[in-house]
Amino acid sequence: MTGTRKRYSADFKAKVALEALRGELTAAQLATKHAIHPTMVNEWKRQARTGLASLFSGRAEAIEAVREGELDRLHAKIGQLVVERDFLAKVSGR
DSSP: OOOOOOOOOHHHHHHHHHHHHHTSSOHHHHHHHHTSOHHHHHHHHHHHHHHHHHHHHSHHHHHHHHHHHHHHHHHHHHHHHHHHHHHHHHHHTO
């Protein structure tokens, strides 16, 4: 054994997973066709199934999380600017 692992692109994994989800060929046939191990076909198929649910349901939650993160960042920036303004006003003697 050489000790190095082959890395597959996300596009290749998606292609194999979609073929597996279609069910036209078995995992062993897909593995032979793409020269990979059948366990990888089954794992990518499982990941595709779990990922599809989050693809459709998670959009609203993801947008809300981004908004909350952005809001927190903006509040921190406002606080920083207030502190700087107060410091500069104190230093200038106003």
